[in-house]
Amino acid sequence: MTLATPIATASQTIGPYWHLLPYKGWNDLTRFGATGDVITITGRIVDGAGDPVTDACVELWQPSPAADAHFDGFGRCASDAEGRFSFTTLRPGPVAGVHGAAGNVQQAPHVAITIMARGLMKALATRIYFEGDAGHDIDPVLNLIEDPARRATLIAKATGPAAYHLDMVLQGAGETVFFAI
Amino acid sequence: MSDLTPYRPLVGGTQPPYDAGIYGSTKLRAPKQALVQVPTSITEATGPQFSESRYPSVIDLTKVNGGEAQGQRIVVEGRVLDENGRPVPHTMIEIWQANSTGRYHHPGDQHDAPLDPYFQGAGRVFTDSEGRYRYTSIKPGAYPWRNHHNAWRPNHIHYSLFGPGFGTRVITQMYFEGDPLLKLDPIFHSIPDEAARNRLIADFDIDLTVPEWALGYRFDIVLRGRDATPFEDGNDHSHEGH
Numbered sequence: 001m002t003l004a005t006p007i008a009t010a011s012q013t014i015g016p017y018w019h020l021l022p023y024k025g026w027n028d029l030t031r032f033g034a035t036g037d038v039i040t041i042t043g044r045i046v047d048g049a050g051d052p053v054t055d056a057c058v059e060l061w062q063p064s065p066a067a068d069a070h071f072d073g074f075g076r077c078a079s080d081a082e083g084r085f086s087f088t089t090l091r092p093g094p095v096a097g098v099h100g101a102a103g104n105v106q107q108a109p110h111v112a113i114t115i116m117a118r119g120l121m122k123a124l125a126t127r128i129y130f131e132g133d134a135g136h137d138i139d140p141v142l143n144l145i146e147d148p149a150r151r152a153t154l155i156a157k158a159t160g161p162a163a164y165h166l167d168m169v170l171q172g173a174g175e176t177v178f179f180a181i
Numbered sequence: 182m183s184d185l186t187p188y189r190p191l192v193g194g195t196q197p198p199y200d201a202g203i204y205g206s207t208k209l210r211a212p213k214q215a216l217v218q219v220p221t222s223i224t225e226a227t228g229p230q231f232s233e234s235r236y237p238s239v240i241d242l243t244k245v246n247g248g249e250a251q252g253q254r255i256v257v258e259g260r261v262l263d264e265n266g267r268p269v270p271h272t273m274i275e276i277w278q279a280n281s282t283g284r285y286h287h288p289g290d291q292h293d294a295p296l297d298p299y300f301q302g303a304g305r306v307f308t309d310s311e312g313r314y315r316y317t318s319i320k321p322g323a324y325p326w327r328n329h330h331n332a333w334r335p336n337h338i339h340y341s342l343f344g345p346g347f348g349t350r351v352i353t354q355m356y357f358e359g360d361p362l363l364k365l366d367p368i369f370h371s372i373p374d375e376a377a378r379n380r381l382i383a384d385f386d387i388d389l390t391v392p393e394w395a396l397g398y399r400f401d402i403v404l405r406g407r408d409a410t411p412f413e414d415g416n417d418h419s420h421e422g423h
């Protein structure tokens with residue numbers, strides 16, 4: 001007997017009205033009382049014409065530090081009228097390497113980002129790494145990207161001891177590296 | 182140690198492309214560069230988990246401040262499964278929609294149709310131990326949008342699911358059986374595969390229909406799956422066909 005194999009449900013755009021969902025305060029990952037090395041991550045999203053993407057839902061997931069009763073590793077932020085988003089979180093540490101990668105080297109500290117918006121039929125997945133980390137040269141994911149200019153689209157600039165900033169470009173010159181998972 | 186079994190590749194044609202030309206807003210937002218395939222590491226294999234204590238359920242959208250929303254009352258029930266046919270238990274589903282007149286309670290929605298102060302425009306429901314979910318709402322109205330001349334979105338309810346990992350996150354829309362606008366809708370038709378499109382249409386179900394009260398619709402969702410048994414030979418199989 002053969003059972004029909006279920007196929008993943010098709011994605012559709014999040015559209016312009018997703019703000020009916022809760023998000024206020026969700027960009028602060030310390031909202032449940034997490035304490036530690038707190039950092040801020042800000043950014044700005046622009047489209048292929050250089051115009052701000054003003055209606056995006058930006059989500060952040062980080063497996064490190066591990067989720068606990070005060071930290072669930074998840075944040076959500078609406079981009080504003082200038083395309084800006086911001087997160088407050090705990091500084092991630094290095095995490096285990098990838099299955100099958102040579103030497104199984106650690107991955108440099110990073111957070112995973114999902115961008116959803118009107119005009120995006122599927123979520124865009126990317127990562128934010130942090131300027132000044134010594135692990136970038138051997139990071140197994142950064143090393144999948146040969147062009148140094150493209151690789152740089154994933155590395156946030158340090159704008160203070162605990163503040164980082166990264167601009168994202170959905171399309172065209174300086175286009176951010178997006179991932180297939 | 183997390184299970185780092187790769188996600189199964191998506192079946193060709195069953196997902197929309199980023200550059201769906203018939204949907205105008207994709208024009209400046211779809212990336213031009215090819216996506217970079219990443220292996221499944223702990224970052225992709227794990228994902229946010231939501232507890233009902235922090236993210237309380239809202240399973241009835243038809244009542245606000247003791248008032249009752251206008252429109253056709255519906256109950257929607259379904260299951261969340263993975264591509265191995267296994268139920269996805271205790272996972273959070275977020276929903277949002279227009280009211281019965283086709284108006285969102287959102288400052289960006291300037292459609293000249295009445296707001297309904299007693300309609301809750303968004304909800305949140307968790308699947309049970311067998312992946313089942315159910316909520317009560319109002320059948321959303323169609324609404325105009327400016328994609329092309331005389332463009333109207335078919336009746337739909339927006340869905341957001343997280344599932345067990347970062348790689349299972351999906352945003353989709355549930356449509357209604359028999360809607361004449363479906364054949365004209367660029368967002369629905371951005372999915373190349375007809376069967377995949379039609380799986381976004383909820384089935385009217387007389388057995389779910391509650392006598393004297395609400396119409397029943399059934400809508401199942403399948404999240405991306407991974408192979409049931411982890412590989413043990415240390416090779417990367419993520420590009421193998423399935």
Ligand SMILES: [Fe+3]
Binds near residue numbers: 015337
């Ligand atoms: Fe909508």
